[in-house]
Amino acid sequence: MICAIGLLGLVLLMVILIWQAAGPSIKAFGFSFFFTREWDPVHGRFGALPYIYGTLVSTLLALLLAGPVSLGAAVYVAEFAPRKIKNILGFMIDLLAAVPGIIFGLWGNFVLSPWLAGSLEPRLEHYFGFLPLFRGPATGVGMLAAGIILAIMISPLITAVSREVLEIVPASQREAMIALGATPWEVVRRAVLPYARTGIVGAFTLGLGRAIGETMALTMVIGNRPQISASLFAPAYTMTSVIVNEFTEAVEPLHLAALIHIALVLFLVTLLVNTVARLMIYLMNRRVKKWTV
């Protein structure tokens, strides 16, 4: 019991201590911290806007790329796959969800980035260069690489959680639809997916939380330059990467406090995102219980 309450205490202590350590920066910059582009350790001026931008855009890109594929994969494994390969597919996806970020970072750095620079990015520019998104020097490291790596990382997680959610949809829902003469796809589209909607949104939110907090993979492929650029080929920076890269070199107390300030924002945002995600999955579970008992 003490141990269990200790767990609650631990989270509280984490918030308090990190808040305290970020104190000097909070006092010095306040809310303008989030809207200032300048990051100048020499003159002691810090603004987190480029990092927040980098995290948001890379996460959004990852969700756009990973979303449809993950949902399709989850539907196939949960609904359409023959029983024999269903378990194997599910287990493989579970395994891949556990591979750590640094492995993907290593691969992204040595394989994906050169490929992007050499073949994909020049082609994108050739065909879609009229959009500012696909213009600029093809360096390989940058927002596009970060989005792709993140998408690869979070899709097994989203697939695995969505699949679990789809599997708890009561059979009566499917049977009712079949009785109306629906094809298997219509059963999924009109009965299973609407019923599981809350849980699926929860799964995506969980993926969002993972993407926001991912550190190593991004540090190795995003290029680490604090700038805001319309081009997806341009290097960027994320909140997590700047903390990891500059932490041991931060000599000035204010620099350190500014980095911890970013960590505090990250902590509070992911706490919120995860709370929402878990709540959604929990609500879904409760509804299933209510209707099947």
Next chain:
Amino acid sequence: MDRLGAAGYRETNERDMGKSGISLYSGRWRQIHCRMMTGLCALAVLTLLAVLLIIMTYILLQGIPGLNWQFFTRPPAPVGLPGGGVYHAITGSLVLVGLACLIAIPWGVAAGIFLAAPRRPGPLAALVRFTADVLSGVPSITAGIFIYTLVVVRMHTFSALAGGLALAIVMLPVVTRNTEEILRLVPRGLQEAALALGISWWRVMLHIVLPTAARGVAIGITLAMAGVAGDPVPLFFTALNNNHFSLDLTQPMASLPMEIFRYAAGPFVTWHRLAWSGALVLIGIILLPMLLARIILPGYRIRR
């Protein structure tokens, strides 16, 4: 009722049929549409698995040539010289994860026992369970910063001790939830028989339920260990890195994921080779326990 999908249908007149998605088009088109969508879903699975398998195979091919006796038993060679290994990083990882276990296992298992105990479900247990779930989703970078402010600032130095503590915080919620889930698999009747004899609930948990589920709990712990073994992020702020072999808990210590990052970021081809081999070893350390869990406990699903 509408949100309940098929259960919500009260009338089945034509208009509602149209709305329900069972269109009034010819059956043939609907069959084709169904095939098409099923095919797209299958394609999604194939894409996902193909991309991930390509990455794994690539690491396997790059990593295997560097895996020799030297790799496991020798400290790193001076820059420019061939050979050398990651002996210091492997022992470092063992020490750090071991330290984390010393704290996270007793704490996590105790909290897990509390959560799985046969009581009326109260708000406290629900809150703790929810907190553990949320905490396991919070990025490990915050655990590192937290221990930095708590330990490193006060000790005035990065240390292996701080590293172990940071990893323990990442492990704790996973151990807690894994333990709870496995204890719940123990048949209810067993607990009730003991409770009926007038034994208090925590004695029942400790002497009857826990021994029954010991093997599963051990696997749950191993999975949590594997989870933290591959994450360098909390160590950036606590144990940092060390180019030499060290067992001193008050000094910085090397670890496998930190060394992979350093070697990958470095300019030397020999370093890159070490990074690939290190990555392969890391994947092995993480995936083997999962395979093992699958073989020993077929019914148990891995938690995230």
